[in-house]
Structures are given as structure tokens and as C-alpha cells.
Amino acid sequence: MTDTDxxxxxxxxxxxxxxxxxxxxxxxxxxxxxxxxxxxxxxxxLANAAYLVAQAAEVVDWIGxxxxxxxxxxxxxxxxxxxxxxxxxxxxxxxxxxxxxxxxIGAHSMELAAVGWDARTAGHxxxxxxxxxxxxxxxxxxxxxxxxxxxxx
Numbered sequence: 001m002t003d004t005d006x007x008x009x010x011x012x013x014x015x016x017x018x019x020x021x022x023x024x025x026x027x028x029x030x031x032x033x034x035x036x037x038x039x040x041x042x043x044x045x046l047a048n049a050a051y052l053v054a055q056a057a058e059v060v061d062w063i064g065x066x067x068x069x070x071x072x073x074x075x076x077x078x079x080x081x082x083x084x085x086x087x088x089x090x091x092x093x094x095x096x097x098x099x100x101x102x103x104x105i106g107a108h109s110m111e112l113a114a115v116g117w118d119a120r121t122a123g124h125x126x127x128x129x130x131x132x133x134x135x136x137x138x139x140x141x142x143x144x145x146x147x148x149x150x151x152x153x
Contacts, residue, residue: 028125032116039109043102050098057091101147
């Protein structure tokens with residue numbers, strides 16, 4: 001192989017490496033964009049669930065108030081009204097906490113989008129970017145698990 005052939009081969013390898021880096025960045029960014037989309041959908045769904053729990057808690061609270069008023073007429077029903085009212089208050093607290101978790105998932109989505117933006121801006125994907133995306137994924141997992149425990153405990 002002559003020096004010019006070697007230079008030509010070396011140049012083609014550099015071009016191929018450059019093309020592969022662009023493909024890697026594009027693939028990484030598309031994956032990040034899809035993940036952000038689904039995180040935003042999850043946050044919206046969680047916010048809707050929190051709203052429904054809050055509405056149900058308000059209805060339970062109304063039933064508790066009604067039972068308390070009936071308790072003025074029928075002895076013992078007031079205690080049941082107090083218990084139902086307490087259930088309504090606990091449900092409202094759960095709804096509020098689930099709403100905060102929804103905000104947290106939305107924040108994770110924004111943080112993940114920043115990782116994708118960094119990769120797009122830099123023109124290559126670093127190991128640190130993969131670690132950041134992995135860390136955010138773990139935080140989303142733990143946030144989702146805590147939401148389930150809040151709503152269903």
C-alpha cells in the first residue's frame with residue numbers, strides 16, 4: 001500500500017467515524033425526546049389522577065359532613081361522620097402529594113431534555129451523558145414507585 005492509498009483510507013475512516021458519531025447523537029437524541037414525551041404524558045396522567053382523588057375526597061368529605069349533621073338527630077351517627085370526614089382529609093393529602101410527584105416527574109423530563117440538548121450541542125454522546133440519563137431514569141422509577149405507594153396505601 002502506498003502512502004497516498006494509506007492517506008485515502010485514513011481519510012475515509014475518519015469520515016466514517018464522523019458519520020457514525022452523527023448517527024449515534026441522532027439516535028440518542030431521538031430516544032431522549034421519546035422518553036421526555038412519555039414522562040410528560042405520565043406527569044399529566046398523574047396530575048389527572050391526583051385531581052380525581054381530590055374530587056373523590058371532597059365527595060367523601062361532604063358525606064362526612066352530612067353524617068355529622070344527621071348525628072345531631074340520630075345518636076352515634078356523628079362519630080361515623082367524623083371517621084368519614086377523616087378519610088376525606090387523608091385522601092386530600094394523598095392527592096396533594098401525588099400532585100407534587102407529578103411536578104417532580106415533569107422536572108425529570110426537563111432534566112432529561114437537557115441531556116439530549118447537551119448531546120446535540122456537543123455533537124457527540126459522552127459516557128457522562130449516559131450516566132446522567134441512567135440516573136434520571138432511576139429517579140423517575142423511584143418517584144413512580146412512591147406515587148403508587150401514596151395513592152394505594
